[in-house]
Amino acid sequence: MSLALYGHLFSSYTQKVLMALYENGTPFEFRALGQDEPGNVGAWLKRWPLRKFPLLIDGDRTVVETSIIIEYLQLAHPGPLRLIPDDPMAALDVRFLDRFFDLHVMNMMQIAVNGALTGDPVKRKEGHDESIAKLELAYAWLDGELAGRTWAAGDAFTMADCAAAPSLFYADWVHRIPESYPVLRAYRTRLLERPSFARCVEEARQFRPLFPLGAPDRD
Structure with missing residues (x-):
């Protein structure tokens, strides 16, 4: 191998x-x-x-x-599912969304985690507050952007969804996606039901006590 x-x-x-x-x-x-x-x-x-x-x-x-x-x-090592489209413009859309989830969701969630890891209550609160503010901006944009789509970039599952799944999974632990963003909440649910991500979630379940903000009793 x-x-x-x-x-x-x-x-x-x-x-x-x-x-x-x-x-x-x-x-x-x-x-x-x-x-x-x-x-x-x-x-x-x-x-x-x-x-x-x-x-x-x-x-x-x-x-x-x-x-x-x-x-x-x-x-x-190509497989049957092409995670980056062959069409250059479609591929550009996928790469943009991939970067959006990494930079504006996953990394914004990490601010709260890093604050908690310091052990300083003030830095913990500051980090959490900053995460919430920045995630709220990302959630609002995504709820509009994803309207009418099954997956991040349209009907096909792509690299953008591979970025979105863990990003939204953990971000929702830090700042739960409000009910006022039904499109985004439904998308997160679809990602959780995707066999590839469901497997990731189960394989990592034993490590939930490591989450410094306290893992919620769900998902």
Whole structure:
């Protein structure tokens, strides 16, 4: 088996790549990163000292950054589902939405998590308040943008949905999507029902006590 993925099952960015692999049934070896896996950690840091994951190994090739990994998989290990459209303009739309979910949802959720991890009640509140304000802006835009669509970019499931699933999953834990955004709430529900993401959720369930804000008793 030539493909190996280093990451953590509770990591939103790891889940994004796992979804792409699961969607196409691509064979790979998962190499968990954690205190109980010092060998994996050492091999990962040797390949990528910037300490970011996930990281994909394909033979002698190292591929990092989630969107690049998914694009690489489509080029080097294509499956029946094309997560980036062949049409250049349609592909541009997918790449934009992929970046939107990573930058304006996932990373905004992380502000609250980082604040909680400091252990400082003031920084915890500041981080949570900032996350809520920025997620509210993203939610409002998405509720209008996704109207009439099944998936992020239209009728086809794409890389943008791989980014959206873990982004909205964890963001909703930090700031629950209000009922005033029914389109976005319904989209999150569809993502949870998608077999590739449902698998990610179940595989990571054991790690929920690690969520520093307290994982809600749902999903």
